[in-house]
Amino acid sequence: MSEIDTGRSAFYAAEKLVLNLFDRAGASAATGNVTGASAATGNVTGASAATGNVTGASAATGNVTGASAATGNVTGASAATGNVTGASAATGNLTATLAGTTVTLPPEAKFASVESISRYVDDVLAMRPVREAFARADVPLTVRPRNGFRAAEYRRVADDDAAGGEIAIPHRGAGSWALRELVVLHEVAHHLDDTGGAAHDAGFANTLIALVGLVLGPEAAFVYRVILHDAGAVRR
Template identity: 60%
Template sequence: MRPRDVGRARLYAAERLVHRMFDRAGSSRTAQLAGAEITLPSEARFASVDSVRDYVSRVLAMPTVRARFPRTTAPVAVRERRGFTSAEYRTSSAGEAQIAIPSSADGRWALRELVVLHELAHHLDDSDDPAHGRGFAVTLIDLVGLVMGPEAGLVYRVMFGDSDVL
């Protein structure tokens, strides 16, 4: 059993800053970060849970992701989640890993690449840290960097560092 997840609120607050930075990047995709101007990659938006399922499969099959994370060989199901307030990762009593994504009109906020990568990072995190602890944060930074590019990974690293997540 993992220790109590005391860093969750701090990590979520830092992630909201990252999401806002991506949302405000505009057509030039540029943003100021730690005194430097960087170009952010475009973030995928998904039309359905089926498209999220396909994306997760493709990410888990990426050679760079497979080389970095041993848990890519463990299957993870993607399903629709009732409600709209949160996406979640969990392991069922039978040991099946699941990512649940809301897709109702009010839950469309979760059909974005950064949210999906957050949930997938839970699956790939093999540390004994709390669910949103340092091990998870490092896993998320590495995953975002491998999938979306080093600039996106840098944004997470700086925001997490400035927010005392790391």
């Protein structure tokens, strides 16, 4: 998954919209006050750049630090997201309206290190619903730091369906954008995907949506499905 080159494909552009929407939830968790969000500009007011604490993040991880540094500005939000209201200081949850349906977004975990991501990945693959849904959940998956900053990457260690996999995560400076739960789940979905298609075709998109639903809940999966559908990456 790439931070900088998202404009090169409809899939990456759509996924960037999902990340922007969750960034609003991160700003909400930091301050409990999100007002006047605009579907056209994605501006969020009242966000604090000084906070760093997020509570109630994904139950799958035990390491959450440094809440999205909440610049107070999120741009390029999808017009499909519509209204963003009702942030809660207690939970960090945020409601959003997509395709005429209002959903409550869960908080997204942010990671302090590649080591904490590795523990998170192990926890995700050990989840019973994930193991029941994906045969490759039993296949080893390791995480290592990546020196480049443009993209997180997944590769299989051999051309074999039973081969283990490796995720490379940017982790310093300009690469710190990748230290977030949705980026990690994208790479885990590559490991679990056994549909046999291209890297970001409809088969992979459905794998990603299913994994997000199992880990973060049906509301998060709904957001992915609507936005990826609008981009032509998946059928609803």
